[in-house]
Amino acid sequence: xxxxxxxxxxxxxxxxxxxxxxxxxxxxxxxxxxxxxxxxxxxxxxxxxxxxxxxxxxxxxxxxxxxxxxxxxxxxxxxxxxxxxxxxxxxxxxxxxxxxxxxxxxxxxxxxxx
Numbered sequence: 001x002x003x004x005x006x007x008x009x010x011x012x013x014x015x016x017x018x019x020x021x022x023x024x025x026x027x028x029x030x031x032x033x034x035x036x037x038x039x040x041x042x043x044x045x046x047x048x049x050x051x052x053x054x055x056x057x058x059x060x061x062x063x064x065x066x067x068x069x070x071x072x073x074x075x076x077x078x079x080x081x082x083x084x085x086x087x088x089x090x091x092x093x094x095x096x097x098x099x100x101x102x103x104x105x106x107x108x109x110x111x112x113x114x
Contacts, residue, residue, distance in 0.1 A: 011092055031098035038101040047104060052097050059090040 026034075041047035063086050 026099060026102050034098045034102055049097060056090060056093055059086050062086055
């Protein structure tokens with residue numbers, strides 16, 4: 001049940017994020033630009049994204065891993081389903097986490113006007 005809720009949340013975040021740019025939310029380029037800052041803030045201990053970033057890195061490694069080619073070779077289409085699920089989860093999580101980070105950044109680091 002918990003896995004289903006997490007998957008549903010990831011798909012919902014993905015759909016919401018893809019539509020957000022058109023409705024005034026952060027654009028995809030702004031979200032992608034936030035990733036290096038998010039990594040840096042997490043490494044410094046300022047942002048609490050450690051476990052989520054580790055899971056995103058693990059999902060990325062899983063998708064690009066040559067070991068994952070073995071199921072595709074024997075199971076054909078069924079071997080690709082796990083990659084599709086991982087990529088979809090990863091996309092939804094990246095979009096959700098970057099939105100969360102941008103909000104954290106907005107609240108904790110006020111803009112300096114000179």
